[in-house]
Amino acid sequence: MLPTVVLLMATIALAGCGADQDPPAAAPTVGNPTADLTPPAGPDAATPPTGAANPTAPGSAVPPPSTRPATPGPKPDGSTERRPPSPPPVELPPRQAGEPTGREVVAAFRAAGLKAANVRDRSVDCGPDGLGLGCSELVVTDNVAVYVFPDESSAGDLAERWSGAAYRNGTVVLNYLEAPTPPADRPRYEKVLDKLR
DSSP states (O other): OHHHHHHHHHHHHHHHHHHHHSOOOOOOOTTOHHHHHOOOOSTTTTSOOTTOOOTTSTTOSSOOOOOSOOOOOOOTTSOOOOOOSSOOOOOOOOOOTTSOOHHHHHHHHHHTTOOOOSOEEOGGGGSTTTTOOOOSEEEEOSSOEEEEOSSHHHHHHHHHHTTTSEEEETTEEEEOTTOOOOTTTHHHHHHHHHHHO
């Protein structure tokens, strides 16, 4: 009985050694992404094998498709589309012909010896993106703000709204709301404006 057991053990050992020498079964290669993606031949070629690697699965050698939006390429004529760097400037209503500009009014104040320091053009505030006042020009100083409107009706509406802190002559409105000009000095500014018209 002992020789039979020894013979059986030797046969099993030799069978195990022979199995080590057989070539291994084909398995997907992790380092070669094309081996994982090659479709099988035959009638079921449209259906991937059960063990095929999923290219979007975690650990896959093939990266998932990019989620970044595609940038437009050149047009057929070779040019590329360019977007404007900023929105177009606001178009303000034109000032009436013959009416003084805001800067002319400020220059007249200075020529008369009145304070008009730190001159700033804030006409952009006249448009819809600013205060939406509908003026044609707005020139601001530390002492008075000069509004020029396209018509006398618009100027009158704003002068009434700022009653007590504004003066209107024609299409020009002087506003003292944000200025430290003393009420006693305001008639001097108004007299200069009256001479311009």
